[in-house]
Amino acid sequence: MPTFQAQIEAAHPTARDIAHRRWIYIPYDRYTDRVGPLAEQPAAETGIVIVESTAKAFRRPYHKKKLVVLISNMRHFALEQQARGVSVLYHFSPHSHGQALLELQRSRHLPPLTCTTPAERELRLDLHFAQKNGLQLNMVEDPTWASTTADFTEVYGPYTAGRSYVMDRFYRRMRQKTGVLMQHAKPVGGEYTFDAENRKPFRDQVPVPAPPRFPPDEITEEVIAMVDETYAHHFGTTRNFDLPCTQADAERFWRFFLDHQLVHFGPFEDAMRDDHLQLFHSKTSVLLNLGRLLAMDLIRDVAERAASGAAPLASCEGFIRQVLGWREFMRHIHEQTHGYRLLKDHVPQEPPRRPQESSPDRTAEAAEAYAPSGKADPYAGARPSALGASLPLPAVYWGVKSGLHCMDTVVAQVIEEGWSHHITRLMVLSNLATLCGFSPRELTDWFWFAYVDAYDWVVEPNVLGMATYADGGLTATKPYVSGAAYIQRMSNFCGHCQYDPKRSTGSGSCPFTALYWTFLERNEPVLEGNFRLKIPYAALHRKSSEELVQLRTRAEEAIAHLASFKRPEYAD
Structure with a gap:
């Protein structure tokens, strides 16, 4: 039996587990127990449902390394929760996530599930259709974001066709709300943005640190073999896979950026090189978008470096603007426009x-x-x-x-x-x-x-x-x-x-x-x-x-x- 399946079976829920625990569905991009439903009660009172869906993976020719990092993090997260004492129902399915949950709830007599509102509209829609067919699922707000829908609408009001949205207004509002890089209600350094200082080409002014590597463990190796066989026709390659797939490795990955890359990130964030493809970029977006790293944690860590003088203010502000500003702004635009579908009446369509x-x-x-x-x-x-x-x-x-x-x-x-x-x-x-x-x-x-x-x-x-x-x-x-x-x-x-x-x-x-x-x-x-x-x-x-x-x-x-x-x- 494969290593992962052998280990996860130890957490297979009993009938008593199903009856006496709170059951939480974990979306494929929210692997965290630090906030949200998983953080609200003891592990011994908690059960989680995770669906590994081939229908989702086949829907597009997703990059093989995307499938590996997502599925390996999914499996490692399941084992991490098992080690905490959480009961884990890990389900392999050829169906969509919503259909798999509906069938699982009926066959295992699962009580109503709790789920943080999925980030992807596609998954929200899939679950919505399953709910219409009988899936009992309660959505709660996703606390991994650094802002709320109200934060966005307080700045711009509800979405209005034909208007333009400028991110700067939203970013200023979030700086004021969170107090990040603020002092006495004014921005540290006298400006909200130092973008003009962050546009230098890289001409070998400073050494470029070699980023850390995370060689696959046995579970990740199993995922790589499965992806190469099952999704052989997909884009990209699994060669030299070295992304973090555990919580501990994700945190090590982030600390490396703080200690070795942040200081030079700002000046050279717009630079491009064929011999230093990553330069000083953190490359943490994959882990942030999986929930392994939390936006406000990253923002506070970087703000602390600015406050202590360990990294230049322009570098710190540039990183924070990308996460607290642009990332949050984009997800609100997507949500408010229903994935740009509301534009069809006033923007020419392809x-x-x-x-x-x-x-x-x-x-x-x-x-x-x-x-x-x-x-x-x-x-x-x-x-x-x-x-x-x-x-x-x-x-x-x-x-x-x-x-x-x-x-x-x-x-x-x-x-x-x-x-x-x-x-x-x-x-x-x-x-x-x-x-x-x-x-x-x-x-x-x-x-x-x-x-x-x-x-x-x-x-x-x-x-x-x-x-x-x-x-x-x-x-x-x-x-x-x-x-x-x-x-x-x-x-x-x-x-x-x-x-x-x-x-x-x-x-x-x-x-x-x-x-x-x-x-x-x-x-x-x-x-x-x-x-x-x-x-x-x-x-x-x-x-x-x-x-x-x-x-x-x-x-x-x-x-x-x-x-x-x-x-x-x-x-x-």
């Missing part, structure tokens, strides 16, 4: 396209588990496309070499790790897609399955909003696009590329610049009134007719080149 499927039988099987045949898929993602982008996402995102060193480097990292830091996500991967007019929905879905830290509440507002401007400016005051100049300034990518970033047209020129100018030209009817684009449009209007023709030609060549490669199957 027409649906049948996705490529490398394993149609299993994909269909997973779809059936979520949306019965003959009915519209209620889980289908929103498709806003304010700029009319709809071209298919090209093969470069699946690792086919394009000749663009920045793209090829970052995609190779994603295939290997299931991760890259936020500027490579925004200014390389999303920048190219936005400039070319690739489908925002396809890009969103790619991020969803390709990244270990990706869930619907993360990727949909970030990609459909800030990264591609598909939401028409709901979350960003302008499209975040650039030509080659930005990439050259903030990275060493261009020095190792066949294309010349200083040339915008002709053979050997970097296509990013031609794509940038043709993007502005193509979208001028929508964007010309944007005050933040006044200077770029003035520069565009000064270009001669001859240069504009050359720019269009170079951009068309670049898009045709990217489209010329066949997208591979989901494989290593």
Whole structure:
């Protein structure tokens, strides 16, 4: 018998356990006993239900390392709770989480379950359908977040169609509410943000620490073997898996950032390097989004470093702004807009396209588990496309070499790790897609399955909003696009590329610049009134007719080149 199954059977609940304990369902992204229902009574009075669902894992070609880190943390969390004295009902199911819980509750005569409101809309919907069919489940507020829905609506009011939301107002409100980096009701250092100090390129000014590694134990090795066999057609690889899968390792991982990376995080958080892909980023988003690390704990730890002078204020504030500000802001935007579905009446929509499927039988099987045949898929993602982008996402995102060193480097990292830091996500991967007019929905879905830290509440507002401007400016005051100049300034990518970033047209020129100018030209009817684009449009209007023709030609060549490669199957 496999090691995990042998160990977990010792916690299998008796009829008395079921009758006399409080039973809690643990969503697949909330592995914590420090807050919430698991912290509210003694372990001896508690039982938990965990569902390991193949239907969920088959629903998208999730990165193999995402499946490993999620399932291994799930199994280790079950054993950690068993060791505390909690009764654990760990259930393997081919069905969706909601259907599995309904069948389990009926077959084992489970009392009504308690559950923190799941972070993913997809899981909330799945459980809602199961409740309509008889699942007895009580939702309670999720205390792992650093803010509440009321915090958001007190700043902006209820969601209103057509308005824009600026994160700065929300961030200031949360700083004031929590008192983080505040003194006498004023921000420490006299400013709420030090973003202007955090935009330096990295030129080997300081040594880059080697991040800690966490070699797989026997349980994780079992998960790796299972993922390689069961999900062989999925994106990415399990090679060199070294992410934390226990609570103790998650905490060690976080302490390393505090002790060795935070001090230089701020100045270089926007820098990109092909020889130091992680630089000083914490890479803790995967653990934060699984509940292994709690947002307010991280925020307070970093604030303490600022207060003691152990790390520069700008570095500490930059990290806190990402967690207390942007992360919380994005999840509220997703919740308030029902995953951007409320935008359909006032933002142009991208027409649906049948996705490529490398394993149609299993994909269909997973779809059936979520949306019965003959009915519209209620889980289908929103498709806003304010700029009319709809071209298919090209093969470069699946690792086919394009000749663009920045793209090829970052995609190779994603295939290997299931991760890259936020500027490579925004200014390389999303920048190219936005400039070319690739489908925002396809890009969103790619991020969803390709990244270990990706869930619907993360990727949909970030990609459909800030990264591609598909939401028409709901979350960003302008499209975040650039030509080659930005990439050259903030990275060493261009020095190792066949294309010349200083040339915008002709053979050997970097296509990013031609794509940038043709993007502005193509979208001028929508964007010309944007005050933040006044200077770029003035520069565009000064270009001669001859240069504009050359720019269009170079951009068309670049898009045709990217489209010329066949997208591979989901494989290593």
